[in-house]
Structure formats: structure tokens, C-alpha cells
Amino acid sequence: MTSLPLFPVTTVGSWPRPPQVVEAQRAWRRQRLARRDFDRIADEAVAAFLRLQHDLGCDIVTDGELRRDNFYSFVAQKLAGVRLMTLAAMLDVVEDKAGFEQLLQTLDVPAYSISSPICTGPIARREPLTVDDLRFVRRHTDRPIKITLPGPYLLTRAMFVPELSRPSYPDKEALAEDVVALLREEIAELVSEGVDFVQLDEPVLTEVAFAPGRTRTFMCAALAARKDPAEELAFAVALVNGVTRGFASTRIGVHVCRGNWSRDETTLLRGGYQALAGSLDALDVTQLVLEYATDRAGGVMTFAGKELGLGVVNPRTDAVESTAAIRSAVEDALRFYAPSSVFLNPDCGFGTFSNRPMNSEAVAAAKVASMAAAARDLRGGR
DSSP, X not given: OOOOOSSOBOOOSOXXXXXXXXXXXXXXXXXXSOHHHHHHHHHHHHHHHHHHHHHHTOSSBOOTTTXXXXXXXXXXXXXXXXXXXXXXXXXXXXXXXXXXXXXXXXXXXXXXXXXXXXXXXXXXXXXXXXXXXXXXXXXXXXXXXXXXXXXXXXXXXXXXXXXXXXXXXXXXXXXXXXXXXXXXXXXXXXXXXXXXXXXXXOTHHHHHHHSTTSOOSTTOSSSOOOSOHHHHHHHHHHHHHHHHTTOTTSEEEEEEXXXXXXXXXXXXXXXXXXXXXXXXXXXXXXXXXXXXXXXXXXXXXOOTTOEEEEEEEOTTOSSOOOHHHHHHHHHHHTTTSOGGGEEEEESSOSOSBTTBOSSOHHHHHHHHHHHHHHHHHHHHTO
């Protein structure tokens, strides 16, 4: 693994898309813009974001997920057997229409502006999900690179709609086998290209733990999970470990949060990591990337043998956390973790959705700069 300074600073992944990228995404999806023209616009935006990360003091850089509509829907452009559908379109096909509509209303989710990838046939990679992104970023930086991927449990739950998926897969367990295989293929290529950090996003784990039996997040096309949350969490852990098996020499993290689709904190999940402790301990990964900048997450816990990606700034608020506050949060974490095991990051992404970023670029940049300043101060004392 790449040598890093103490308290490496990074982001969870997404960054607010520049207006020209959002416009280009819309035009491309509507077939009014050629792929090469979209790539040119996105390339310029990613290169600019990399320069910004250098200036802000990020030790591990990302592409900001600027090419993506959201952090997991982009797979529809890369996979055979997957169709991108707005939540409004999903409402037309799901069996429990009343339940799904009530879910969207309760969670403050705009049905027409957010899309999800839905399995409509046998899935397979038509092209790499992120390998080309890694190659582009590598040409524009000499810093370690993090690549973010939707995790296997999230993808399986998001893509499986019984009314559309069952002709190809009898249940989500059958779909999960192909999801694990294609993610393993992706990571193998990323490793061969020299990736420094692969982050698997699994935000739905908190839904299983805190709202068992029925989903409270629009990210799951299937509204109901197993009635026994322990059984469902065991399924999720098995999928993640199936993906990561054999990649021990590469830093792989799992990101878990409580929702990042609204600035209204009352719509988001609440609960400490105690309910997930056994599952997170069982994950065969290097790092847990966890939110702690909101009181909804509870206090820092120990997960032995793992690094901690410590969430120290809230991506959904306008207030910029002070260097002193971030230092205090890190010092608290050091009661449980060695300094070499603590990374600094936001709780989640700043631009989860192209059409609905959680914050402005100016505020996001100020928060990252504050993290970097805190890291420099902390290093000075060690």
C-alpha cells in the first residue's frame, strides 16, 4: 500500500458538478450530445477538481464522481441488462405503489429528478465501471487515488425489482452472484492499473439495522428485506467479502452512512454503530469510512484490525467546521485508534446527485481546507 502521512485527508467521493457538466449529462442522456463531447466536458471538470484537491491539501484524490448522475446509477451506462429509471417510472411498475409513493413523500425525495439502475435482463459489464476514470486521473496527478464503487449489497437491492428482474433472476440472491462477479472483475482491473484505494459504498446497511423489515431509503427498489435483520446483514457481509476476497494487498474500504439525499436531517436515519458492530467487524476490508460529524451517528467505536475513515465534517450544512473542532474529533478517535489508522474525510459526499447536490462547491472546499489544516496541526504534534 502507498505510504501516506499521518491523518491523510480525502473525500468520500462525490463533489458538486459544475453547471456545464450537469447540462452535458442531461444532453447525453437524451442523445442530444455525443459521448466524445460529454467526455471532453467531463475531462475538463475532473482535471480542474484534481487541481483544487491539490490546492486544498488532499492526500488522496478522487474524480469527484463528476461523470456520474449519482453514486450508483451510473452503472446503467456500463452494464448490459440494466435500465436507468426515474423513481417516478419505478412507481409505475412496483407492486406496492402506495408504499413506494409514501416512502418518497416521507423522505423528501423528488421522484422525477433522481434515477436508479434497474435489472431488466442478465447483467454483464459492457465496459469497465471505473477503470477508464482511474487512467484519466492518473494522467493528472501524482497523488494516491481513491476509486469509489457501489457495493454489492447496495447494487443488488437497488437493481432488483421483481416485476422487471424475475424473468432473468428468480430472486435477489441469484442476481447477487453476478453482481459479486462483475465487481471482482472490476477491482482486479483497478488493482492491475495501480489503484491506491477502492471504496465500496454500502449506505443501506444502516437501513437494515435501524429500520428492519421495511426500507426507509429510496435506494432499494425492493421495499422489503428479510424480516430478520441479522439474516439480511449476514447476506450483505457475505456479498462484500465475496468481492474483496483475494485483494488483501490493496486498501479497500466500506463506506456506511445514514442517508445523504436531503439537508433535512429529520428524514435521515439515526442510530449508533452498535447495531452494526458485528457486521462491520466481520467485513474483510482495510478501512471503515464512517460518519461521525452528526450526532445521529453516536460516539466513536473500536473496530479492531481496521483503519477508520473518520467523518469530521457534515456535507449537508453551510457552517464550516473549525480546525479546533476537527482536531478535537480526531483526538477523541485516538482513544480507540492509533494515529496511523485514522484518515480524515467528510461524513459523505458533497454532491450525491447531479441535480441535487448537498452543498455548494465553495462551502465544500472550505470544509476540506479545514480538514487539511487540522491534519497539518495534528502532524506537527507527532
